[in-house]
Amino acid sequence: MVAIKAPSSIDHANPLTKSPKAAAAAAAAIPTVDLSSPGAARAVADACRGVGFFRATNHGIPSSLAAALEARAMAFFALPHEDKVDATIAAAARRPFGYGSRSIGSNGDVGWLEYLLLSLGSNSNSSSIPGASSLPPSLRAALEEYTGAVRNASGKVLELMAEGLGMQERCALRRMVDGSEEELVRVNHYPPTKEEDCVAGMTGFGEHTDPQIISLLRSNRTAGLQIKLQGPDAPWVNVAPDPDSLFVNVGDCLQVLTNGRFRSVKHRVVAPEGAQASRLSVIYFGGPAPAQRIAPLPELMREGEQSLYRDFTWGEYKAAAYKTRLGDNRLGPYELRNVADTNPTALITASKEPTAADHCCSNSSSSSAACVVVQPPHVAQVH
Numbered sequence: 377m378v379a380i381k382a383p384s385s386i387d388h389a390n391p392l393t394k395s396p397k398a399a400a401a402a403a404a405a406i407p408t409v410d411l412s413s414p415g416a417a418r419a420v421a422d423a424c425r426g427v428g429f430f431r432a433t434n435h436g437i438p439s440s441l442a443a444a445l446e447a448r449a450m451a452f453f454a455l456p457h458e459d460k461v462d463a464t465i466a467a468a469a470r471r472p473f474g475y476g477s478r479s480i481g482s483n484g485d486v487g488w489l490e491y492l493l494l495s496l497g498s499n500s501n502s503s504s505i506p507g508a509s510s511l512p513p514s515l516r517a518a519l520e521e522y523t524g525a526v527r528n529a530s531g532k533v534l535e536l537m538a539e540g541l542g543m544q545e546r547c548a549l550r551r552m553v554d555g556s557e558e559e560l561v562r563v564n565h566y567p568p569t570k571e572e573d574c575v576a577g578m579t580g581f582g583e584h585t586d587p588q589i590i591s592l593l594r595s596n597r598t599a600g601l602q603i604k605l606q607g608p609d610a611p612w613v614n615v616a617p618d619p620d621s622l623f624v625n626v627g628d629c630l631q632v633l634t635n636g637r638f639r640s641v642k643h644r645v646v647a648p649e650g651a652q653a654s655r656l657s658v659i660y661f662g663g664p665a666p667a668q669r670i671a672p673l674p675e676l677m678r679e680g681e682q683s684l685y686r687d688f689t690w691g692e693y694k695a696a697a698y699k700t701r702l703g704d705n706r707l708g709p710y711e712l713r714n715v716a717d718t719n720p721t722a723l724i725t726a727s728k729e730p731t732a733a734d735h736c737c738s739n740s741s742s743s744s745a746a747c748v749v750v751q752p753p754h755v756a757q758v759h
């Protein structure tokens with residue numbers, strides 16, 4: 377990776393790295409949900425309404441799969457630059473997939489990272505990743521095993537979300553993602569920074585929200601991820617790394633589908649400082665099919681409640697987001713009312729209590745016939 381000195385990527389607004397007291401308060405602000413507990417649905421919904429982000433334990437991904445992927449990915453990123461480019465030639469045939477270094481998207485965003493970005497394809501029954509054919513076989517196998525497991529974990533979380541929202545159909549959110557052809561995996565590698573490279577607080581990955589429905593992140597033990605609590609003046613808080621847990625983000629589409637009940641979370645990564653080890657993170661993004669209409673789910677709307685957004689399809693949103701910078705307010709052009717101005721208490725009251733919802737997706741790693749969605753052609757990717 378080429379060393380950079382980029383003043384524009386220096387971020388001094390990181391008070392929590394300086395104050396242990398604030399760091400402790402921040403850690404307490406991030407909810408933890410045991411996905412296997414009886415109260416998980418309610419806890420997931422509370423976390424999504426509050427922070428839009430939570431730490432999930434008992435997520436069902438064997439630690440051996442995550443550790444194997446971490447080791448293979450580290451070995452891959454240690455290869456010479458040309459080898460990494462050559463090994464991702466199959467994926468790179470469909471931009472923006474493949475290997476990337478420093479550039480994030482095509483609109484000038486840069487970060488202190490290199491990454492591998494792959495589409496998981498349309499067949500959630502198959503573990504094979506279409507663009508992975510030219511990767512080292514051991515990395516490909518580790519990715520396929522891990523992504524199979526993380527897809528299941530995502531499905532489980534989406535079911536808990538639907539249940540926590542009081543929806544009749546437990547699989548209503550899950551089926552928007554299963555087999556959508558819009559599931560991605562991204563492996564980010566943030567090398568340690570040396571004094572000559574930068575000053576403390578250099579941006580690893582700039583501030584943004586994830587545009588899809590859901591993202592599930594697993595990292596090694598190196599810190600760097602920060603989330604912004606909800607509200608215009610809310611602070612940024614450090615997310616203590618925990619390789620045994622998954623971190624779940626509410627994405628922009630889920631905010632719209634719930635008419636602002638669930639909040640998409642702003643997050644960013646500060647590059648590892650000094651002599652620390654690299655940060656390695658693996659993020660699964662669950663997006664809907666391009667033709668999927670993104671609008672508040674009628675079932676969630678209270679009588680007389682108005683949509684906060686103008687309708688769009690995921691294909692439209694993705695194409696629009698692809699033209700913007702990472703930190704732009706991508707939902708802004710679709711807002712009919714300011715979400716921050718809405719009375720959150722009213723929206724919370726409007727959510728129904730968790731019910732004994734229909735279990736059409738339970739214990740299923742793939743979409744059932746009832747969960748199949750139309751798959752129109754591929755359009756430009758956001759991540």
Ligand SMILES: O=C(O)CCC(=O)C(=O)O
Nearest residue numbers: 562564581601645657659
């Ligand atoms: O690498 C990380 O820890 C987070 C990166 C991220 O937010 C993303 O890839 O969307």
Ligand SMILES: [Fe+2]
Nearest residue numbers: 584585586643
């Ligand atoms: Fe992200």
